[in-house]
Amino acid sequence: MELFEAISKRASYRGHYESTPVPRAHLEMILRAGLDAPSGCNKQTTSLIAVDDATLMAQLLDAIKPDADDPHPVVGGTAPAFICVLTRRLVAYRDRSYFMQDYAAAIQNMLLAAVALGYESCWVEGYITDADKLGRKMADILGVPEEYELVCYLPIGVAVDPVRRVSKKPMRERAWFNGFGKE
Ligand SMILES: Cc1cc2nc3c(=O)[nH]c(=O)nc-3n(C[C@H](O)[C@H](O)[C@H](O)COP(=O)(O)O)c2cc1C
Numbered sequence: 001m002e003l004f005e006a007i008s009k010r011a012s013y014r015g016h017y018e019s020t021p022v023p024r025a026h027l028e029m030i031l032r033a034g035l036d037a038p039s040g041c042n043k044q045t046t047s048l049i050a051v052d053d054a055t056l057m058a059q060l061l062d063a064i065k066p067d068a069d070d071p072h073p074v075v076g077g078t079a080p081a082f083i084c085v086l087t088r089r090l091v092a093y094r095d096r097s098y099f100m101q102d103y104a105a106a107i108q109n110m111l112l113a114a115v116a117l118g119y120e121s122c123w124v125e126g127y128i129t130d131a132d133k134l135g136r137k138m139a140d141i142l143g144v145p146e147e148y149e150l151v152c153y154l155p156i157g158v159a160v161d162p163v164r165r166v167s168k169k170p171m172r173e174r175a176w177f178n179g180f181g182k183e
Pocket residue numbers: 010011012013014075122123124125126127128165166
Protein backbone atom coordinates (compact mmCIF):
# COMPACT_ATOMS: atom_id res chain seq x y z
CA MET A 1 0.00 0.00 0.00
CA GLU A 2 1.22 3.43 -0.86
CA LEU A 3 2.30 5.60 2.13
CA PHE A 4 -0.29 8.33 1.70
CA GLU A 5 -3.04 5.75 1.31
CA ALA A 6 -1.98 4.13 4.60
CA ILE A 7 -1.92 7.53 6.32
CA SER A 8 -5.42 8.38 5.18
CA LYS A 9 -6.80 4.89 5.91
CA ARG A 10 -5.48 4.74 9.49
CA ALA A 11 -8.17 5.21 12.11
CA SER A 12 -8.56 4.13 15.71
CA TYR A 13 -10.46 0.85 15.50
CA ARG A 14 -12.35 -0.28 18.60
CA GLY A 15 -14.48 -3.04 17.07
CA HIS A 16 -14.17 -6.84 16.95
CA TYR A 17 -11.25 -8.62 15.34
CA GLU A 18 -11.05 -11.86 13.38
CA SER A 19 -9.42 -14.57 15.46
CA THR A 20 -7.00 -15.50 12.62
CA PRO A 21 -3.45 -15.19 13.95
CA VAL A 22 -1.22 -12.44 12.61
CA PRO A 23 1.78 -14.11 10.93
CA ARG A 24 5.05 -13.60 12.79
CA ALA A 25 6.57 -12.11 9.63
CA HIS A 26 3.96 -9.35 9.71
CA LEU A 27 4.42 -8.71 13.43
CA GLU A 28 8.15 -8.46 12.81
CA MET A 29 7.59 -5.96 10.00
CA ILE A 30 5.45 -3.83 12.31
CA LEU A 31 8.03 -4.06 15.11
CA ARG A 32 10.79 -3.10 12.67
CA ALA A 33 8.76 -0.06 11.54
CA GLY A 34 8.54 1.01 15.19
CA LEU A 35 12.25 0.55 15.81
CA ASP A 36 13.09 2.47 12.62
CA ALA A 37 11.44 5.64 14.01
CA PRO A 38 13.59 8.64 14.92
CA SER A 39 14.52 9.25 18.58
CA GLY A 40 15.97 12.27 20.37
CA CYS A 41 19.80 12.08 20.22
CA ASN A 42 19.28 8.55 18.90
CA LYS A 43 18.76 7.33 22.47
CA GLN A 44 16.31 4.66 21.24
CA THR A 45 14.35 4.78 24.48
CA THR A 46 11.48 2.70 23.11
CA SER A 47 11.30 -1.09 23.41
CA LEU A 48 8.54 -3.33 22.13
CA ILE A 49 6.94 -6.65 23.04
CA ALA A 50 4.69 -8.40 20.54
CA VAL A 51 2.28 -10.81 22.21
CA ASP A 52 0.65 -13.52 20.10
CA ASP A 53 0.43 -16.32 22.66
CA ALA A 54 -3.26 -16.96 23.43
CA THR A 55 -2.67 -17.79 27.11
CA LEU A 56 -0.62 -14.64 27.63
CA MET A 57 -3.21 -12.57 25.75
CA ALA A 58 -5.91 -13.92 28.08
CA GLN A 59 -3.79 -13.01 31.13
CA LEU A 60 -3.25 -9.46 29.85
CA LEU A 61 -6.93 -8.98 29.07
CA ASP A 62 -7.88 -10.26 32.52
CA ALA A 63 -5.50 -7.73 34.10
CA ILE A 64 -6.98 -4.77 32.21
CA LYS A 65 -10.65 -5.71 32.10
CA PRO A 66 -12.95 -2.88 33.14
CA ASP A 67 -14.91 -2.88 36.41
CA ALA A 68 -18.06 -5.00 36.38
CA ASP A 69 -20.25 -1.87 36.21
CA ASP A 70 -18.40 -0.46 33.17
CA PRO A 71 -20.35 -1.26 29.96
CA HIS A 72 -17.36 -0.63 27.65
CA PRO A 73 -15.32 -3.64 26.53
CA VAL A 74 -11.52 -3.49 26.49
CA VAL A 75 -10.31 -1.92 23.23
CA GLY A 76 -8.84 -4.71 21.12
CA GLY A 77 -10.13 -7.37 23.51
CA THR A 78 -10.70 -9.81 20.62
CA ALA A 79 -7.47 -9.05 18.74
CA PRO A 80 -5.14 -12.01 18.11
CA ALA A 81 -2.07 -9.95 18.99
CA PHE A 82 -0.94 -6.92 20.94
CA ILE A 83 2.19 -4.86 20.57
CA CYS A 84 3.15 -3.43 23.94
CA VAL A 85 5.21 -0.26 23.95
CA LEU A 86 7.83 0.23 26.65
CA THR A 87 9.85 3.32 27.43
CA ARG A 88 12.78 4.36 29.60
CA ARG A 89 13.10 7.99 30.64
CA LEU A 90 16.76 8.28 29.63
CA VAL A 91 18.33 11.74 29.58
CA ALA A 92 19.15 12.66 25.98
CA TYR A 93 20.50 16.20 26.14
CA ARG A 94 21.36 18.26 29.25
CA ASP A 95 18.47 17.45 31.60
CA ARG A 96 16.02 16.61 28.83
CA SER A 97 14.53 13.28 27.95
CA TYR A 98 12.64 12.81 24.72
CA PHE A 99 11.19 9.47 25.74
CA MET A 100 7.62 10.53 24.99
CA GLN A 101 8.40 11.88 21.53
CA ASP A 102 10.44 8.75 20.86
CA TYR A 103 7.65 6.32 21.62
CA ALA A 104 5.03 8.48 19.88
CA ALA A 105 7.09 8.33 16.67
CA ALA A 106 7.50 4.57 17.05
CA ILE A 107 3.77 4.09 17.63
CA GLN A 108 2.77 6.11 14.59
CA ASN A 109 5.18 4.15 12.38
CA MET A 110 3.67 0.91 13.67
CA LEU A 111 0.08 2.07 13.15
CA LEU A 112 0.89 2.91 9.54
CA ALA A 113 2.74 -0.37 9.01
CA ALA A 114 -0.24 -2.29 10.42
CA VAL A 115 -2.64 -0.55 8.03
CA ALA A 116 -0.28 -1.11 5.09
CA LEU A 117 -0.39 -4.85 5.86
CA GLY A 118 -4.21 -4.91 6.03
CA TYR A 119 -4.70 -4.76 9.81
CA GLU A 120 -6.46 -2.37 12.12
CA SER A 121 -5.29 -1.07 15.48
CA CYS A 122 -5.75 1.63 18.07
CA TRP A 123 -3.28 3.63 20.18
CA VAL A 124 -4.36 2.60 23.69
CA GLU A 125 -2.41 4.69 26.17
CA GLY A 126 -4.86 6.75 28.25
CA TYR A 127 -6.68 3.67 29.48
CA ILE A 128 -3.60 1.90 30.81
CA THR A 129 -1.64 4.87 32.19
CA ASP A 130 -4.42 6.15 34.46
CA ALA A 131 -4.27 6.08 38.26
CA ASP A 132 -5.05 2.34 38.32
CA LYS A 133 -1.68 1.67 36.61
CA LEU A 134 -2.89 -1.11 34.33
CA GLY A 135 0.29 -0.71 32.30
CA ARG A 136 2.37 -1.88 35.27
CA LYS A 137 0.11 -4.91 35.69
CA MET A 138 0.67 -5.80 32.03
CA ALA A 139 4.41 -5.19 32.44
CA ASP A 140 4.58 -7.56 35.42
CA ILE A 141 2.87 -10.32 33.43
CA LEU A 142 5.41 -9.82 30.63
CA GLY A 143 8.43 -9.79 32.97
CA VAL A 144 9.31 -6.18 32.22
CA PRO A 145 11.99 -4.74 34.56
CA GLU A 146 10.96 -1.85 36.86
CA GLU A 147 12.98 0.76 34.97
CA TYR A 148 10.78 0.33 31.90
CA GLU A 149 7.23 1.71 31.72
CA LEU A 150 4.58 0.01 29.63
CA VAL A 151 2.80 3.06 28.23
CA CYS A 152 0.68 1.80 25.37
CA TYR A 153 -0.59 -1.28 23.62
CA LEU A 154 -1.63 -1.67 20.02
CA PRO A 155 -4.11 -4.43 19.20
CA ILE A 156 -3.25 -5.94 15.81
CA GLY A 157 -5.62 -7.96 13.67
CA VAL A 158 -8.12 -8.00 10.84
CA ALA A 159 -11.26 -5.96 11.48
CA VAL A 160 -14.70 -7.57 11.51
CA ASP A 161 -16.70 -4.36 11.92
CA PRO A 162 -16.63 -1.32 9.65
CA VAL A 163 -13.77 1.09 10.32
CA ARG A 164 -15.16 4.49 11.25
CA ARG A 165 -13.22 7.68 10.64
CA VAL A 166 -13.61 10.66 12.92
CA SER A 167 -13.79 14.02 11.24
CA LYS A 168 -10.72 16.23 11.31
CA LYS A 169 -10.87 20.01 11.30
CA PRO A 170 -10.41 21.61 7.88
CA MET A 171 -6.79 22.10 6.85
CA ARG A 172 -7.16 25.89 6.75
CA GLU A 173 -7.89 25.89 10.52
CA ARG A 174 -4.70 24.04 11.42
CA ALA A 175 -2.03 24.44 8.73
CA TRP A 176 -0.85 27.43 6.78
CA PHE A 177 1.88 28.71 4.50
CA ASN A 178 4.22 31.52 5.50
CA GLY A 179 2.65 32.58 8.80
CA PHE A 180 -0.01 31.78 11.38
CA GLY A 181 -3.52 31.81 9.95
CA LYS A 182 -2.34 32.84 6.45
CA GLU A 183 -4.06 31.56 3.33
C1 LIG B 1 -1.59 9.70 23.42
C2 LIG B 1 -2.82 8.97 22.95
C3 LIG B 1 -3.52 8.18 23.85
C4 LIG B 1 -4.66 7.47 23.42
N1 LIG B 1 -5.29 6.63 24.30
C5 LIG B 1 -6.40 5.97 23.90
C6 LIG B 1 -7.06 5.07 24.80
O1 LIG B 1 -6.65 4.86 25.94
N2 LIG B 1 -8.17 4.42 24.35
C7 LIG B 1 -8.67 4.60 23.07
O2 LIG B 1 -9.68 4.00 22.74
N3 LIG B 1 -8.05 5.45 22.20
C8 LIG B 1 -6.94 6.13 22.59
N4 LIG B 1 -6.29 6.96 21.69
C9 LIG B 1 -6.82 7.15 20.33
C10 LIG B 1 -7.50 8.51 20.16
O3 LIG B 1 -8.71 8.52 20.88
C11 LIG B 1 -7.71 8.78 18.66
O4 LIG B 1 -6.47 8.85 18.02
C12 LIG B 1 -8.47 10.07 18.40
O5 LIG B 1 -9.78 9.98 18.89
C13 LIG B 1 -8.53 10.43 16.91
O6 LIG B 1 -9.09 9.37 16.17
P1 LIG B 1 -8.28 8.64 15.01
O7 LIG B 1 -7.11 7.93 15.64
O8 LIG B 1 -9.29 7.66 14.43
O9 LIG B 1 -7.84 9.66 14.01
C14 LIG B 1 -5.14 7.63 22.08
C15 LIG B 1 -4.40 8.42 21.18
C16 LIG B 1 -3.25 9.07 21.59
C17 LIG B 1 -2.46 9.87 20.57
